[in-house]
Amino acid sequence: MAFWGQFNLVDAASPVQSEMFLFHDHAMVLLLGIFIFVSIIGVKFLMNTLTSRTVLEAQTLETVWTILPAFLLVWLALPSLRLLYLLDEQSGTGLILKSTGHQWYWSYEIPLCDSGSFDSYMVPEGDLEAGEYRLLEVDNRAVVPYQMETTVIATSADVLHAWALPAMGVKMDAVPGRLNSFSMFVEKPGVYYGQCSEICGANHSFMPIVVEAVDLKDFINLEF
Structure with a gap:
């Protein structure tokens, strides 16, 4: 951060x-x-x-x-x-995280976990807790294991979006009707913040991206 x-x-x-x-x-x-x-x-x-x-x-x-x-x-x-x-370069192995852009929030799905999808909305400024970041916190974070290859599949349900995570060197367009994929390898645990990098509408600046990297054992024990 x-x-x-x-x-x-x-x-x-x-x-x-x-x-x-x-x-x-x-x-x-x-x-x-x-x-x-x-x-x-x-x-x-x-x-x-x-x-x-x-x-x-x-x-x-x-x-x-x-x-x-x-x-x-x-x-x-x-x-x-x-x-x-x-x-x-993409290895095609490891975890798969599907990210779908909406106006104006993200939906995530991890097919291997068979958990369905969940939405990730920005936390309003009035609901922030101490230490949380304005315009960057979300109610549901995308959780991935670190030291493991993660393939992110980005798409959109309405207009053009862009899934960007600066600390990972990731920026991929989310296009309606198309699946764009890229590999992400998180080296260390932590919480990483990003935002939609495409001008997708009036609330474009209010759809942040938050990825939390945890140990593989903790990831397996998570309840999605």
């Missing part, structure tokens, strides 16, 4: 989100280097120290600043493609 004064992103709780952090740092190094280089060149031009013919009519320099950006793009593209493949 985010906290006041936090400088970085929300702490990663899955291997995919950790890889996203690494790619973020990788890209920031590239962007910072380009920013510093362009700033230095701009200052030198403003000070009229780079206005000689060796700079303004230099074919070698033109070749360098054409080829160098191509190498920089490759340096950025290779880890990006690797991350895309990791996001699409």
Whole structure:
């Protein structure tokens, strides 16, 4: 969960989100280097120290600043493609959690538990207890075991929604009449918060997502 004064992103709780952090740092190094280089060149031009013919009519320099950006793009593209493949990888084993978006709440179903479905509504501000988060708490959390692969199937019963959980590196559209699936591996126990990331109507900001990760033994003993 985010906290006041936090400088970085929300702490990663899955291997995919950790890889996203690494790619973020990788890209920031590239962007910072380009920013510093362009700033230095701009200052030198403003000070009229780079206005000689060796700079303004230099074919070698033109070749360098054409080829160098191509190498920089490759340096950025290779880890990006690797991350895309990791996001699409699905094992097909473990728990299945079906999430259905409604205006404006979520319904969950765990087929292997044979427990039917349950709805997850946002807790009104007046009903919050001490320590609970405004606009993020729900009356029924989706519970999954940690250290176990979970396949989330997202769909919608009415309009476009998006099931997003930042700590897991998960964001998947919930489309009416279509089943989109993705894998989620929770590394540690805890409560993880997200929200619908699609503008789905007037109450779009009032359909949060809360996933609680528990030990497998505790998950088996739960009564859904």
